[in-house]
Amino acid sequence: MSQHDLPPVRIPVATYRLQFNRSFRFADATGLVSYLRELGISDIYASPYFQARVGSMHGYDIVDQNRLNPEVGSAADHDRFCAELARHGMGQLLDIVPNHMCIEGGENERWLDLLENGPSSLYADFFDIDWQPVKKELTEKVLLPILGDQYGAILENGELRLAFDEGAFSVRYYEHRLPIIPKTYRAILGHRLDELTRQFPPDYPDFQDLMSIINALDHLPPYTEQDEEKIRERYREKEVIKRRLWALYRENPIIREFVETNVAIFNGEPGNSHSFDLLDDLLRQQVYRLSHWRVATEEINYRRFFDINALGAIRMEIPRVFEETHRLVLELVRQGKVTGLRVDHADGLYNPADYLHRLQRACFLQSRLALLGELAANRSPEQGETELAENILQLYDELVEVSPQAKPFFIIGEKILMKGERLPEEWPVYSTTGYEFANAVTGLLVDTRNAREFDTIYNRFVRERMNFAEIAYDKKKLVMQVAMAGEVNTLGHYLNTISEMNRHTRDFTLNSLIKALVEVIACFPVYRTYINSREVNDRDHQYIEYAVAKAKRKNRAMNESIFAFIEDVLLLRFYESTGGRDREEWLNFVMKFQQITGPVMAKGLEDTTFYVYNRLVALNEVGGTPERFGITVEAFHGQNIERAKGQPLALLATSTHDTKRSEDVRARIAVLSEIPGKWRDWLSRWGRLNRHRKIVVDGKPVPDRNEEYLLYQTLLGAWPPGPLSAAGQREFAGRIKEYMLKAMREAKVNTSWINPEPVYEDAVCHFIDRILEERPDNQFRADLLQRLPPLVRCGMLNALSQTLLKIASPGIPDFYQGTELWDFSLVDPDNRRPVDYEKRRAALAALRRQLAETGPLAVARRLADAPEDGRIKLYLTWQALQFRQRQHRLFEEGKYIPLEVEGERAAHLCAFERYLNEATVLVVAPCSWMELAGETAVTPLGAAAWRETRLVVPFETAGRPFRSIFTGERFATELRDGRSTLPLARVLGNFPVALLEGVERE
Known part of the structure; x- marks a missing residue:
C-alpha cells in the first residue's frame, strides 16, 4: 500500500490565524468566514480553544483538553462555526498543546x-x-x-x-x-x-x-x-x-x-x-x-x-496520557471539523518523532471514515467497530513500513530552525510553522552591503563593542543561573549517578559535572538533538561534538576528561562493562538533557539576547540570526528552490502571535539598512537633543545608550502613518512604554521580571513621555516626524514585496489576524489587540465596487498614489490569493526558476517564475526602495524609477503575452540581445509589484 492509494490529504491554499479568547469568540469567527473566503483564505488557523485558565487571552494555559473553552463559546457555537466553514468549503487548522497544562488557579x-x-x-x-x-x-x-x-x-x-x-x-x-x-x-x-x-x-x-x-x-x-x-x-x-x-x-x-x-x-x-x-x-x-x-x-x-511555574509539563510519551488528552481533538478530526493540526512546542516532548507518528496514526484512523465504511460492507456480523479500527490501523502501519515519511493528515510542528539546520527527517509533518520564511524575507529587505557600517554605528552609539555570539553564550548561562538552576542541578546529579557506574569516571565531582554541563548547553548550536535510541545520527553527532569542543575551548582550565565523559554519555558511547539497565539510564539522561537545551536556548536567545543585541532589530526575530546582516537575492532564491524540492507545502509566515514585531514594522525598520549615513546622523542629533531629558538613577542616565538605540528604532518602525489625534498620541505612547518595559525586563540588564527595578522603569517611562510630548520646543519630535515620510513610504513598499513573495513562493501563505491592512504591532500582548474587522470588510467591499466600476488599472494606480490607509495591501492580498485559489496546483507543484534582471536597477529586484505544464506566472518584487524613491514620499514607478532595467524571461519567444493580476495590463516579451525580456518601466509603471500570468496570444 502506498500513500497514493489513500484519499487525498486536504492541503490549505492559504491560512488565516485567529486568536480566540473571551473578546473574540466562536460567534465572532463565524461572522468572519464569508469575508475571509472572499479574501482568498482556504483554512482558518485557530489558536487553542480548549478549556483554559479563566481569563486566558491566548489559550496555551489549558486546564482540560477535552472541553471547549466556555469563555470562547459553547459546543453549539462551535458547531455553527464549523458548519459555516463547511458551507464555504473551508478547513480548520487547529493549534494543540501536547507539552504542558496550566496547574495554577484550582481549575485543573x-x-x-x-x-x-x-x-x-x-x-x-x-x-x-x-x-x-x-x-x-x-x-x-x-x-x-x-x-x-x-x-x-x-x-x-x-x-x-x-x-x-x-x-x-x-x-x-x-x-x-x-x-x-x-x-x-x-x-x-x-x-x-x-x-x-x-x-x-x-x-x-x-x-x-x-x-x-x-x-x-x-x-x-x-x-x-x-x-x-x-x-x-x-x-x-x-x-x-x-x-x-x-x-x-x-x-x-x-x-x-x-x-x-x-x-x-x-x-x-x-x-x-x-x-x-x-x-x-x-x-x-x-x-x-x-x-x-x-x-x-x-x-x-x-x-x-x-x-x-504555572505551566506544568505532561508526559506525552505515556500512551494513556496521549489517549486521554487527545479524545476531543480526535473526535473533531473524525467529524471533519478539524482538517489539520499545528503542534505547539514539539521540542519540549520527550520523544517528538514518536509523538508525531502516534498523532498521525490516530488522525489517520479518525479521518478515514470512508475506509471504515468500505471495510464495514465486507465484514461478518460478529465484527465490531473495534476490529474495523484495528484493520485501519494495520493499513496505516503497512503504509508507514513502505513509506516511512507518509503524512496522511496535514500536521505542522512548531520548530525553530537555526542557521543551516533542517527539520528532522523522521518527523511526519509537512513543515514548521514558518519562522524560516519570515526571517528570509526580512533578510532580503536588508541591504547586506552595509553590515560593517552598521556595526560601527551601533558600537559607537552604545559605546561598547557588541558581539552577538558572546552575548548569546553569556545570556544562556544567565538563564541557567537565574531561571533554570533547578533543572540543571537535577541533570547534574543524574550525570553524577552515571559517572559512579565506572571506576574511570567516578572521581568527577558533582560541582565540576554541573559546571561542565552548563558550558556544553551554553555552547549548543541548535535548540535540541533528537536521539531516541542507541543509534545517533550524523546530524546530532555533529551538534554534540561542536558544543563539547566549543565548551572545552572556552574553559581551558577545566579538566578535559570531564568534557570527554559528557560527550561519551551524550553520544551513547557505552563502556564494555555497561549493562543493559545502565544503558537505559544513559539513554534516559540524554532524553532529559534534550528537553532542557531547547528552553535554555529559547530563554537565552529569543527572550534575552534579542533584546540586548539591537544593531538592526528587524532581524531580531524568532528563529533569526541577527548577527547575519540580511541575505542576498541569490540566497533567498536558494532557500525557495530547496523548499520547492523538499517541502513544497510548508507554511510561510511573516507575522505570528510569537513574532517580536509585526511584518510591517520589520519592513520599515529594514529601510534603515539602506541609509546608514542618515541613520548615524539621526542618532547623533537625537542623542544630543534628548540628553537633558534623562533622569539619573544610581549615578547613571536613564535609559542607557543601548535601550535608547532600541527605542529610536521602535519609534520609527511602529509610528502610525498619517496624523495622530490627541487620543491616538496617548495610546501610542502607552504602547511604546509597555513595549520598552517588557524589552528591558527580557534583556535582564537594568531590570528583569524576577528583580524589577521600579525607579529605573519609571525613569524610562518618564523619558518616553517627554520625548514624545507634543510641544513647540520638542525638537526631537519635530525632527522625527520630518524624517518619517520617506521611511514610512518605503516601508510600505517593502511590505508589499514581502506579502507578494509570501503568496507566490513555494509553500502555503499564512496571514496573522488583521495583517491584510497595515499592522504596526509589537510583541505580545500588543499584537493581541482587537482587530477592526468591520473596517476590513468595508474596505474589501469598496475595492470590489471600484474594481467593477473603473477596472483594475485605475484602482491600482489610485492605491499606489495613496497607500497610507492600507487598502493597497488588502488589494494585493485579495487579488493574489484569488489568483492562487484558481491556480493552486501551479503554486503547490510548480517549478521555481529565479529570473535574471539586467540593467541599472537590477540589484533592486527579486524575480522568479513558477510554472507547471502550460501554466506560468512571473513574480516581480522590488527591494531596497529608498534609492529608487530618493527623499520623496512618492511611490517610485515607471521609467523614472526603473529606467532601462529589464526582466529576462527564459524559454519564451518574442511577443509572449502576460497579464498583470493587479492592473489588468498586458505586456509582451521583447527580443533584446537574443533574449526575451520585459521592460520593468512598463511592468512596474502603475503598481509597485507585479504578478504576471502567462496568457494566450490574441
Missing part, C-alpha cells in the same frame, strides 16, 4: 487530584514530576512556588486560609485552591474533640457517625501507597468519607459549628505567630510544599514550560 482537576493523592494519584505519572528529587525534604512531594513572599511571612499574615466545602478541606491562597489529603482531616476533626464529647452523649447517632468517620480516616491507605488494590480502596473510601462528613455538617448545627470553629482556629490570628502552628503542621503533612516563587529557580521538581 487532574492536578488537584495529584495534590490530594500524591504518588498514589491516578495522575501521578501524568505530570513530569521527580518524586525522588535532590532535595530530600521533597521526597514524594511536589514543590509549589506560588507564594509572593517567604512561606513563614505568608502563613503568619493569614494569607493561607483553610476552607471546608462539600465535605472536603482545602487551603486557599488567593485564586489557588489546594486540596488537603483526606487522611490529614484527622488533625482538623480531632482538634477539640473532647469539647464535642461534652455536648453529645456517647450513644448519640451523629456523634457516633463522626467518630466512625475519624476512625475511617485513620485506616485510609497513605498517599505513598503503590499497591493498586489499596489505591482503589483509598479512592473509594475517601469519597464516602467526604459525603458522610458533608451530610453531618449540613444536618447537625452543633457539628457544623464545631467544624467552622476548628477551621477558624487553624487559620490563626495575625500578630500571634503560635496561632498558626496548627495550620503549619497540617501543611507539612501535605503532598505539596508551598514556597516563595523565587525558590522555583533552584528547587522545583516538576518540569515546566520554559521557566513558567
Whole structure:
C-alpha cells in the first residue's frame, strides 16, 4: 500500500490565524468566514480553544483538553462555526498543546487530584514530576512556588486560609485552591474533640457517625501507597468519607459549628505567630510544599514550560496520557471539523518523532471514515467497530513500513530552525510553522552591503563593542543561573549517578559535572538533538561534538576528561562493562538533557539576547540570526528552490502571535539598512537633543545608550502613518512604554521580571513621555516626524514585496489576524489587540465596487498614489490569493526558476517564475526602495524609477503575452540581445509589484 492509494490529504491554499479568547469568540469567527473566503483564505488557523485558565487571552494555559473553552463559546457555537466553514468549503487548522497544562488557579482537576493523592494519584505519572528529587525534604512531594513572599511571612499574615466545602478541606491562597489529603482531616476533626464529647452523649447517632468517620480516616491507605488494590480502596473510601462528613455538617448545627470553629482556629490570628502552628503542621503533612516563587529557580521538581511555574509539563510519551488528552481533538478530526493540526512546542516532548507518528496514526484512523465504511460492507456480523479500527490501523502501519515519511493528515510542528539546520527527517509533518520564511524575507529587505557600517554605528552609539555570539553564550548561562538552576542541578546529579557506574569516571565531582554541563548547553548550536535510541545520527553527532569542543575551548582550565565523559554519555558511547539497565539510564539522561537545551536556548536567545543585541532589530526575530546582516537575492532564491524540492507545502509566515514585531514594522525598520549615513546622523542629533531629558538613577542616565538605540528604532518602525489625534498620541505612547518595559525586563540588564527595578522603569517611562510630548520646543519630535515620510513610504513598499513573495513562493501563505491592512504591532500582548474587522470588510467591499466600476488599472494606480490607509495591501492580498485559489496546483507543484534582471536597477529586484505544464506566472518584487524613491514620499514607478532595467524571461519567444493580476495590463516579451525580456518601466509603471500570468496570444 502506498500513500497514493489513500484519499487525498486536504492541503490549505492559504491560512488565516485567529486568536480566540473571551473578546473574540466562536460567534465572532463565524461572522468572519464569508469575508475571509472572499479574501482568498482556504483554512482558518485557530489558536487553542480548549478549556483554559479563566481569563486566558491566548489559550496555551489549558486546564482540560477535552472541553471547549466556555469563555470562547459553547459546543453549539462551535458547531455553527464549523458548519459555516463547511458551507464555504473551508478547513480548520487547529493549534494543540501536547507539552504542558496550566496547574495554577484550582481549575485543573487532574492536578488537584495529584495534590490530594500524591504518588498514589491516578495522575501521578501524568505530570513530569521527580518524586525522588535532590532535595530530600521533597521526597514524594511536589514543590509549589506560588507564594509572593517567604512561606513563614505568608502563613503568619493569614494569607493561607483553610476552607471546608462539600465535605472536603482545602487551603486557599488567593485564586489557588489546594486540596488537603483526606487522611490529614484527622488533625482538623480531632482538634477539640473532647469539647464535642461534652455536648453529645456517647450513644448519640451523629456523634457516633463522626467518630466512625475519624476512625475511617485513620485506616485510609497513605498517599505513598503503590499497591493498586489499596489505591482503589483509598479512592473509594475517601469519597464516602467526604459525603458522610458533608451530610453531618449540613444536618447537625452543633457539628457544623464545631467544624467552622476548628477551621477558624487553624487559620490563626495575625500578630500571634503560635496561632498558626496548627495550620503549619497540617501543611507539612501535605503532598505539596508551598514556597516563595523565587525558590522555583533552584528547587522545583516538576518540569515546566520554559521557566513558567504555572505551566506544568505532561508526559506525552505515556500512551494513556496521549489517549486521554487527545479524545476531543480526535473526535473533531473524525467529524471533519478539524482538517489539520499545528503542534505547539514539539521540542519540549520527550520523544517528538514518536509523538508525531502516534498523532498521525490516530488522525489517520479518525479521518478515514470512508475506509471504515468500505471495510464495514465486507465484514461478518460478529465484527465490531473495534476490529474495523484495528484493520485501519494495520493499513496505516503497512503504509508507514513502505513509506516511512507518509503524512496522511496535514500536521505542522512548531520548530525553530537555526542557521543551516533542517527539520528532522523522521518527523511526519509537512513543515514548521514558518519562522524560516519570515526571517528570509526580512533578510532580503536588508541591504547586506552595509553590515560593517552598521556595526560601527551601533558600537559607537552604545559605546561598547557588541558581539552577538558572546552575548548569546553569556545570556544562556544567565538563564541557567537565574531561571533554570533547578533543572540543571537535577541533570547534574543524574550525570553524577552515571559517572559512579565506572571506576574511570567516578572521581568527577558533582560541582565540576554541573559546571561542565552548563558550558556544553551554553555552547549548543541548535535548540535540541533528537536521539531516541542507541543509534545517533550524523546530524546530532555533529551538534554534540561542536558544543563539547566549543565548551572545552572556552574553559581551558577545566579538566578535559570531564568534557570527554559528557560527550561519551551524550553520544551513547557505552563502556564494555555497561549493562543493559545502565544503558537505559544513559539513554534516559540524554532524553532529559534534550528537553532542557531547547528552553535554555529559547530563554537565552529569543527572550534575552534579542533584546540586548539591537544593531538592526528587524532581524531580531524568532528563529533569526541577527548577527547575519540580511541575505542576498541569490540566497533567498536558494532557500525557495530547496523548499520547492523538499517541502513544497510548508507554511510561510511573516507575522505570528510569537513574532517580536509585526511584518510591517520589520519592513520599515529594514529601510534603515539602506541609509546608514542618515541613520548615524539621526542618532547623533537625537542623542544630543534628548540628553537633558534623562533622569539619573544610581549615578547613571536613564535609559542607557543601548535601550535608547532600541527605542529610536521602535519609534520609527511602529509610528502610525498619517496624523495622530490627541487620543491616538496617548495610546501610542502607552504602547511604546509597555513595549520598552517588557524589552528591558527580557534583556535582564537594568531590570528583569524576577528583580524589577521600579525607579529605573519609571525613569524610562518618564523619558518616553517627554520625548514624545507634543510641544513647540520638542525638537526631537519635530525632527522625527520630518524624517518619517520617506521611511514610512518605503516601508510600505517593502511590505508589499514581502506579502507578494509570501503568496507566490513555494509553500502555503499564512496571514496573522488583521495583517491584510497595515499592522504596526509589537510583541505580545500588543499584537493581541482587537482587530477592526468591520473596517476590513468595508474596505474589501469598496475595492470590489471600484474594481467593477473603473477596472483594475485605475484602482491600482489610485492605491499606489495613496497607500497610507492600507487598502493597497488588502488589494494585493485579495487579488493574489484569488489568483492562487484558481491556480493552486501551479503554486503547490510548480517549478521555481529565479529570473535574471539586467540593467541599472537590477540589484533592486527579486524575480522568479513558477510554472507547471502550460501554466506560468512571473513574480516581480522590488527591494531596497529608498534609492529608487530618493527623499520623496512618492511611490517610485515607471521609467523614472526603473529606467532601462529589464526582466529576462527564459524559454519564451518574442511577443509572449502576460497579464498583470493587479492592473489588468498586458505586456509582451521583447527580443533584446537574443533574449526575451520585459521592460520593468512598463511592468512596474502603475503598481509597485507585479504578478504576471502567462496568457494566450490574441
